[in-house]
Amino acid sequence: MRNTLRTFTLLAALTAVFVGVGYMIGGVAGMAIALVLAAGMNLVSYWNSDKIVLSMFRAEAVDEGHPEPLVRNYVADVLQMADTAGLPRPKVYVIDQDQPNAFATGRDPQHAAVAATRGLLTMLDRREIRGVMAHELAHVKHCDTLTMTVTATIAGAFSALANFAMFFGGGNDRDRPMGMIGTIAMMILAPIAASLVQMAISRGREYEADRGGAEISGDPSALADALQKIEAYARGTPMHDAERHPAASHMFIINPLSGRGADNLFATHPATANRVAALLKMGGGADRPRGPWSQDPAPRPRRGTAVPVSRGA
Known part of the structure; x- marks a missing residue:
């Protein structure tokens, strides 16, 4: 209930800022356009949050009957x-990208979906993949997914709204309360404001999901190992779909834009070293689970090695 209230409070605040920016850029006309856009986006993102993000990354649904082991x-x-965590079974997806990464989405646990990239399934062993997906299930359990998806939608809209300044640029300054200089400033500041919102939303939730994921998998060190591998591989493996949709970067377990380098000031994720340290404090590496997954490692290519991506998933 608390997370739901927090989501709607965030939604209202972002909508108010969005409409305010529209007014400053284009006066009454800009405010009206921003209000209509915000209302439409809020409705669409609430009811179709999972479909929006999954389509951005061209995720493909998979099940237990898939031909690939x-x-x-x-x-x-x-x-x-x-099942172990007492959650409804989510829909499961694979993203055909070389970069190892994963995210969860959906408006509530009953409509949740989790997705992993081909790179994640190829570069990590089964134990580490379990650790990563347990982290994503923790996001579902904490009802983070709606907040993260709504934030991604509105953050992207801030950037789109900045482009509207070009449309309003043809009018006279009386139509723009901030004038031409103010309009240019908003074109620059609106995307920065969106990045700050993403940063504020994501950082605290990642620590909580790390803790919850370690509890679900029963193996904190598995997630710690996975985070270090993912960050190392991701730095040299760009995710092209993420580059096209940077507003959704905070949804992934590791920043998917790290392939091109990210300014720490606007980083949407806490430092991986800090996350790993917190996980190792929970359980270290001594009590690793003994199960079928511990005997089924996936290939571990060296950093910089090309990853074969199957097109048949």
Whole structure:
């Protein structure tokens, strides 16, 4: 209930800022356009939040009958951990990208989806994949997914609104309360404001999801190992769909834009070293689970090695 209230409070605040920016850029006409856009986006993002993000990254649904053993194991582990955590079984997706990464989405646990990239399934072993997906299930359990998806939608809209300044640029300054200089300033500041919102939303929730994921998987060190690998591989493996949709970067377990380098001031994720340290304090590496996944490692290519991506998922 608390997370739901926090989501709607955030939604109202972002909508108010969005409409205010529209007024400053284009006066009454700009405010009206921003209000209509905000209302439409709020409705669409609430009811279709999972579909929006999954379509951005061209995710493909998979199940336990998939022909590839690697994918079957991934699906089976997600469903088993969801059952263990007392969650409704989420829909499971694969994203055809080389960069190792993952995210969760959906407006509530009953409409949740989790997605992992091909790179994640190929570069990590089964134990580490379980750790990552347990983190994503923790986001679902904490009802973070709606907030994160709504934030992604509105953050992207801030950037789009800045482009409207070009449309309003043809009018006279009386139509723009901030004048031409103010309009240019808003074109620059609106995307920065969106980045700050993403940063504020994501950082605290990542620590909580790390803790919750470690509890779901029962293996804090698995997630710690996975985070270090993902960050190392991601730095040299750009995710092209994420580059096209940077407003959704905070949804991933590791910043997918790190392939091009990210300014720490606007980083949407806490430092990986700090996350790893917190996880190791929870359980260290001594009590690793003994199960079928511990005997089923995936290939571990060296950093910089090309990852074969199957097109048949």
